[in-house]
Amino acid sequence: MDPCPFVRVLVGNLALRIPVASKPARTGVHPSSSPCFCEIRLKNFPVQTAMVPLVPPDSPLPEAHTLAATFHLGREDLHRLAGKSIFSGKTRLTVAIYTGRRGTTCGVSSGKLLGRVSVPLELEGSEVRACVVQNGWVAVGGKGSTSESKPSAQLHLSVRAEPDPRFVFQFDGEPECSPQVFQIQGNIRQPVFSCKFNCKSIAERNARS
Known part of the structure; x- marks a missing residue:
């Protein structure tokens, strides 16, 4: 039997460019001198957090390839996302960028969106x-265009989807006496292993105790 279809979504190569303000701010610290992090969200999956390195304006992206987040999608996830694309628009991966340090202070997030x-x-x-x-x-807060007249922060990221096939197995029977192992693919269960030990069943052991 063939393996079950799984898909792995990889998010990486993060970098942030923030234009330098023509007039320095009166108070506070300019975002270009503060640490930055992001929250990567895909609906119905746990939020993943990663640091975002800052690069000077007009500088090329560093050669280092770093992985920031990974989402593993099974058959049900793929069907659900495909159904969402029909009735509720396209499925989207959202990256929220924050300046400041990660964590909370008195229950309030320390980062500024x-x-x-x-x-x-x-x-x-x-x-x-x-x-x-x-x-x-990609322009932060924009629709993907980086050629806007007004300078804005830009985020570099790569998003890649690749096959991640897996064999799925399920145990059945009484593990102590007659364990059975089935390979699962959708609604199909194919036995791949069975064994019977010379031992008393659970009902017999309970009757004697």
Whole structure:
């Protein structure tokens, strides 16, 4: 039996460019001198957090390839996201960028929201072939264009979806006496292993105790 289709969504190569203000702020610290982090969200999955390195304006992206977040999608997740794309618009991966340090102070987040980036996820066919969803600079808070007249912060990120096939197994029977192992694919259960030990059943042991 073939493995079950799983898809792995990888988010990485994060970097942030913040334009230098023509007039320095009267109070506070300019975001370009503060640490930055982001929260990466995909609906119905736990939020993942990663640091975002700052790079000077007009500088090339560093060569280092870093992984910031990974989401593992099974068959049910793929069907749910495909259904969402029909009735509720495209599925989107959202990255919220914050300046300041991670954590909370007196129950309030210590970071200040700088902006968000939303990347539509096209996962059709990703069960059999890898695809690059996004790779490049995106205007923070914009719709993906980096050629706006007003300077804005820019986030570099790469989003990649690739097949991650897995064999899924399920145990059945009485593990102490007659364990059985089934391979699962959708609604199909195929036995792959069974064994019977010379021992008393649970009912017999309970009757004697």
